[in-house]
Amino acid sequence: MVILPHLTDGKSGSNRVEGKQVERPLPGTRPSENLPMSPRHIAVAIVLAFTLVRLLWAYSIGFGIDESYTIGQARFLALSYFDHPPLHYWMTHAAGVLFGTSWAVRVPTILLFSGTSWSIFCLTERLFGGSAAVFSILFLNLSLFFLVSAGAWIVPDGPLLLFLACGAQVMAKIFFPRPGEEEPSISWWLLAGGLLGLAGLSKYSAFFTLTGLAFFVMTTPQRRQLSRRGPYVACLAGLVVVLPVLVWNGQHDWASLRFQAGRGAWQFSPWALARIILGQIVWLGPWIALPLIRALLHAFRKGRTERELFCLALAVPTIGYTTLQALGSGTGFPHWPMPGWLFVFPLLGARCGGCAWPTIRYAIVTSSLTLMLLTVAAAFGASGALQRLNINVHDPTQDLVDWSPVLEVLVRLKIGMPDGPAVAGLNWAEAGKLDAAVGEIAPVLVLGSDKRGFGTRSDPRLSSRHGLVIVASEEAWARDGTTVSCLPEDARPVARLQIGRGGQAEFALLVIPVEVCVGRAH
Known part of the structure; x- marks a missing residue:
């Protein structure tokens, strides 16, 4: 599963033959290379199948504490809110108008993650080829956090992940144009800034992804972009989009920003660090987490292509900060680093794209395991059956x-x-x-x-x-x-x-x- 396919130099799929540069397709871009049919057709089937799974899950179980709280807060429209920026509250308000307080208010989140999956497919396809793109979204949808929490619950991660993925997709089009594509116009920079601004309008942790993106631009040959108008237009567009958050905080003594910053008070705690690392492995699913970690470490060791560095820059600041801060604060939740792990899936896809059939066999096993666990969890969540087992442990599904x-x-x-x-x-x-x-x-x-x-x-x-x-x-x-x-x-x-x-x-x-x-x- 973790055999590394041949990767290009990060700018184009090309080799030099007798002094001439010969273009060749990236691994996995030809349907017959590693997959039995068109990668795009397979990707559509994956997205549709997991959308159906999420709809069934959403219908089966009640609202948790965070979802109930969000539904209540969203009844009152405001420029922003105490816990998070406003976008998922605005969406929940609109869904409540359409569906009332029923399971169907989760439908927008489910559709958002379908868009996230497709955007990650397009991003990976541009960077590493069609086979890699198929495996990236397959394993993304088999990961527990992305399957259930970000993909079906009414939490800010839904819009955050969509707009981070779409913003990264547009930036990849700017940084890594395909042969024959026109030079990206200023409108692409404007679109990228608006999309990343919408990520900031979803959750404050978008800041770490933007920090990594800025670091990538300044430390790679992409620094040439800084002599053009595009990056500055993008920054201005993003700032305009997040203005409601700044205005609301200014009107409320910066209450939301102070609350989030206050979670990082100093309290040395190795146990908190161990807990958040273990929590990430559980949330991702160990069968997905371990290959993801190997793909991340391999990209660090290899580090030869701009395309890999692009994914690392988007992933590492979020994963690194939100994990290591637990050591000094004694607090932290395993879902905080997940926006960073989103951009490791293209690296995992690149590792898997050259060995399709072994990976397909692994995917069948992990799919069966994941869906079995999801079915059991839905049964316990809907029925409260854990209470009937008379086990002297706290039932985490009681919040439902x-x-x-x-x-x-x-x-x-x-x-x-x-x-x-x-x-x-x-x-x-x-x-x-x-x-x-x-x-x-x-x-x-x-x-x-x-x-x-x-x-x-x-x-x-x-x-x-x-x-x-x-x-x-x-x-x-x-x-x-x-x-x-x-x-x-x-x-x-x-x-x-x-x-x-x-x-x-x-x-x-x-x-x-x-x-x-x-x-x-x-």
């Missing part, structure tokens, strides 16, 4: 439980009436689940100290509300209920609602009405 049954209880307390009470959670995560369930009929706020986006959004319905109804899990009430200073001493639950999946009660929600909560903040 739907909180909408609480709506029937709240309606009896005049929730939804014009002057009825507001609804509150004790932390941002539980308030997010509440917001997805009842936010359409009542304002939702947070009483705890960590309010996240609830602390900066403006809900005009709050001004007309009288009283408050707190909804909290028993665990949260026992842990945080006594720390909320604005609650009266006689605040007590009036209802205990068992919720779960598949007719199985998994945990209880407590409903606590409060007439007055002095000093509350949303």
Whole structure:
């Protein structure tokens, strides 16, 4: 699987024969070279097949905490938001208008990743040939994070990855024109800047990819581009696109940027570094992670072509910083480096493109394993079957439980009436689940100290509300209920609602009405 195909000098597929330069196709560009049919036809089939898999997955399971939180925050349009730039919130708002709070709000994310897959195919095809491009997107779609999280969940990685991939594809057209192609015009630079600006409008981590791109331009023969107008036009276009984020942060005391920067406080922790490395291997899937790592290391050792250096420049800053910062901060999540790994897949495809049949056999095995795991995960996520096994471990799928049954209880307390009470959670995560369930009929706020986006959004319905109804899990009430200073001493639950999946009660929600909560903040 990891046999390296012959690669070109990075500028064109050419050899010198008796003093003359003879053009030859890059490996894998001819359908008959390594694959049984046209690479583009195979790529379309791969994209369509995995789009169907993601649709089935999205239909099968409920919303997690981050998705529920995003759905609630997206009800209120703003220039930007506390946790992330606004693009995926804007998309979720539009999807909510079309589909309501149903599984179908995931459809835009699924379609976005179909576009990401095709863009990575086109990028790899230009850099390393058609066979390499097929294997790059096949293994991309078999990687757990890209298959499920970035490919189907309502998170900022969906638009981030699409616009990073499209921006890189346009930059590759500028840097590595094919024989006979016209010199890229200023419009290509404008398009690249706009696409990379949209990546910045999706997630702050796009900065690391842009840093790598700038480093590539300045340290390779592509530095000649700096004497032209194109790079500066692209920078200006990107800056215009991300203006909403800058304006919103300026209006809110740079709250979002300060929150993200605050995650890197110094706390030496080798264990955190080990945890984030192991987490990346699990998220990628070990059967994909190990070949990816080998492809990355091989490109480092070899490093002879601009095309490989281009992929390394796009990948390494994100992977390197978000991994190593865990050593000094004690914090970090394994999905943070994933935008960097996106650009290692073309390198993996290049390693596989020259040995199609051994790689196809490996792909069949990994496809079977991945789809089997996905089916099992969907079954557990939809049914809560892990609870029935009586294993004394935390069930990570419990976050998928739907909180909408609480709506029937709240309606009896005049929730939804014009002057009825507001609804509150004790932390941002539980308030997010509440917001997805009842936010359409009542304002939702947070009483705890960590309010996240609830602390900066403006809900005009709050001004007309009288009283408050707190909804909290028993665990949260026992842990945080006594720390909320604005609650009266006689605040007590009036209802205990068992919720779960598949007719199985998994945990209880407590409903606590409060007439007055002095000093509350949303």
